[in-house]
Amino acid sequence: MSDALKNARRIVVKVGSSLVTNEGKGVDAQAIGNWCRQLAALAHQGREVVMVSSGAIAEGMKRLGWSTRPKELNELQAAAAVGQMGLVQMYERQLSEHGMGSAQVLLTHADLADRERYLNARSTLLTLLGLKVIPVINENDTVVNDEIKFGDNDTLGALVANLIEADALVILTDQRGLYSADPRTNPDARFIDVAEAGKPELELMAGGAGSRVGTGGMLTKILAAKRAAGSGASTVIAWGREPDVLIRLAAGEAIGTALLAGTAKLAARKQWMADHLQMRGGVKVDDGAVNKLRDEGKSLLPIGVIEVVGEFNRGDVIAVRNTAGLEIARGLANYSSAEARLIARKPSSQIEGLLGGYANEPELIHRDNLVLA
Numbered sequence: 543m544s545d546a547l548k549n550a551r552r553i554v555v556k557v558g559s560s561l562v563t564n565e566g567k568g569v570d571a572q573a574i575g576n577w578c579r580q581l582a583a584l585a586h587q588g589r590e591v592v593m594v595s596s597g598a599i600a601e602g603m604k605r606l607g608w609s610t611r612p613k614e615l616n617e618l619q620a621a622a623a624v625g626q627m628g629l630v631q632m633y634e635r636q637l638s639e640h641g642m643g644s645a646q647v648l649l650t651h652a653d654l655a656d657r658e659r660y661l662n663a664r665s666t667l668l669t670l671l672g673l674k675v676i677p678v679i680n681e682n683d684t685v686v687n688d689e690i691k692f693g694d695n696d697t698l699g700a701l702v703a704n705l706i707e708a709d710a711l712v713i714l715t716d717q718r719g720l721y722s723a724d725p726r727t728n729p730d731a732r733f734i735d736v737a738e739a740g741k742p743e744l745e746l747m748a749g750g751a752g753s754r755v756g757t758g759g760m761l762t763k764i765l766a767a768k769r770a771a772g773s774g775a776s777t778v779i780a781w782g783r784e785p786d787v788l789i790r791l792a793a794g795e796a797i798g799t800a801l802l803a804g805t806a807k808l809a810a811r812k813q814w815m816a817d818h819l820q821m822r823g824g825v826k827v828d829d830g831a832v833n834k835l836r837d838e839g840k841s842l843l844p845i846g847v848i849e850v851v852g853e854f855n856r857g858d859v860i861a862v863r864n865t866a867g868l869e870i871a872r873g874l875a876n877y878s879s880a881e882a883r884l885i886a887r888k889p890s891s892q893i894e895g896l897l898g899g900y901a902n903e904p905e906l907i908h909r910d911n912l913v914l915a
Contacts, residue, residue, distance in 0.1 A: 546776045546802065548794035550709035552590040552671070554775075555581070556699035557714045559596040561782040562629075568604030569597055569628050575636045580788040581676055582640035589792070590671040592706065594679045594699040595633070601625035622683035633678045643675040648682035651819055654701055655859075660814055667706050697819070700766035704773040704813050711770045712791060713763050714782035719799030720760060722747050739771035739801035767801040772816050774807035776800065812913040815859050815872055823852025823879055824861030824869075825886075825906070832864050835871055836914060841905035842873070844893065847886040854879045856902065862912075873912035876903040 547553075557577060564570040577593070584591050599618060602625025603611065612618055630646040637644040647667065653659045670677050681698055696713055703711040723731040737744060748761040760779075767777035780787055780798025791797055808816060827835075831846025842862060854860050855878050862871040877885065884896050890904035 545794065546800075547710050547712075547778065547791050550589065550792070552592075552706060552708045553584065553710050553712060553792070554592045554594060554699055554703040554706070554708045555712045555714065555788060556594040556695055557596065557782060558695065558716070559600055560716050561714055562595055562597040563600040567600070569601045569625075569632050571632060571636075574632045575639075577788075578633065578636035578642070579640055580786060582637060582642045583789050584792055585642055585674065585676060587792070592667065592671070592677050592679060592702060592708070593633070594695055594702055595629065596680065596695050598622045598625035598629050598680055598683060601628040619684045626680070626684075629680070630678060637676055643673070645670050645675050645677045647677050647679045648684075649679060649698065649702075650682045650686050654705065654814075655818055655820070657814065660705070664705050667702075671706070694762045696762040696766040697769070700769040700775075700777075701817055703770045703775045704817055707773055707807070707810075708770075708775045711767070711775050711777045712788065713766065713777060713779045714787065715763065715779060716782065717760065717779075718781045719779050720744065720747060720764070734799050735796065736800040736802065738804040739777060740768040740804065744768075744801070764801070769817070771801070771803035772808050773813050774803050776802045808913065811911070815874065815911075816913050818859050818872065821852075821854075821861050821872065822858050823850070823854040824863055824872075825850050825882065826863050826865060826867070827870075828865065832870055835862070835912070839909060841909040842871075842907040842912065843890055843904070844877075844882070844885040844906050845887060845889050847882065847906060850879050850882045850886060852879060856881075860907075862907070869915045871907075871912055871914045873907035876906055876908065882906060 562570060562573050581591050581593060599621045602621030605624050605628060606621060612621065634644045649663065653663050667677055679702055681695065699711055699713060720734040721731040722734060725731040744764045745761065748764040749759065763779050770777050778791060778798050778800050784797055787797060825847045826849040827842065827846045828848050831842060834840040835842060854875055856875060858875050859872055860875045861869050862873065863869050881897055885893050888896060894901040
């Protein structure tokens with residue numbers, strides 16, 4: 543891992559609210575100044591750096607005079623809108639003092655789920671990096687709701703790493719890294735220095751296999767590392783209070799838990815499909831189709847579909863599930879859900895007759911537009 547970060551040219555850094563606010567009481571100028579100093583140092587080394595930063599709601603609460611975090615969505619959105627002003631001003635001022643330009647980029651899941659907006663966001667970020675500007679990214683909390691939120695900035699950090707094809711993701715937190723069990727209750731818990739991202743046992747160590755409950759904690763970081771590994775980015779989870787942690791990591795020092803990307807990079811279009819957090823619908827397929835997809839790398843034909851779930855259009859990303867309901871793949875649908883229901887369990891030679899004289903493709907999802915889970 544020391545070599546992976548030492549040689550990383552493009553790095554995404556994620557910091558949580560506790561590392562940029564004064565115990566949740568607004569933006570901590572000294573803390574942000576420390577992060578900006580380190581980001582600038584990496585940039586001056588010739589690296590491209592992106593910061594994913596929390597803290598807007600906490601700053602908004604301070605500016606609005608609120609002592610407790612509101613529960614109503616509209617109040618949280620208002621706090622985020624007010625707080626973004628202070629957060630971005632602080633980053634701009636501190637980065638400027640170190641000779642660096644800055645830019646604010648607010649993203650939502652819709653920005654990354656829509657192919658055109660995804661490509662626009664990618665182009666903007668890569669242009670900023672080419673101009674030697676450090677983007678400061680946050681979720682656009684002022685317009686999202688619970689149904690379309692990323693859920694946490696760990697996930698957002700991983701999605702940004704995939705978006706710009708970063709070499710490494712650094713998640714800074716209030717914990718040293720990953721342990722095999724909770725060290726507060728288990729004296730035999732051992733610290734995990736290095737592991738391969740995406741291994742199921744890591745999720746068990748972090749508190750659950752594949753759970754999406756909660757908006758923080760170690761599990762979201764493990765899942766973020768798994769997601770980032772899809773684009774070939776390795777992840778480090780480290781204690782954010784470690785002195786000069788970014789500079790030392792970039793110098794090759796082993797700090798925190800390193801989760802290495804063990805797979806080759808996915809093609810950009812397939813990575814975009816893999817990064818969808820919500821999908822409009824999907825299909826259930828029989829065991830024969832599962833084997834064709836997994837073992838033989840074949841396309842999904844209508845004859846293998848036993849059920850169509852939800853409503854979707856041609857060109858939407860849909861889930862492919864086995865008979866137990868587990869997602870085994872996802873891909874771009876060649877037919878709408880209404881059409882898929884008509885051709886399900888039928889051979890491809892009958893598509894044209896079943897759809898009234900036309901057929902888009904013989905496959906429901908072509909293998910070039912399919913990515914395995």
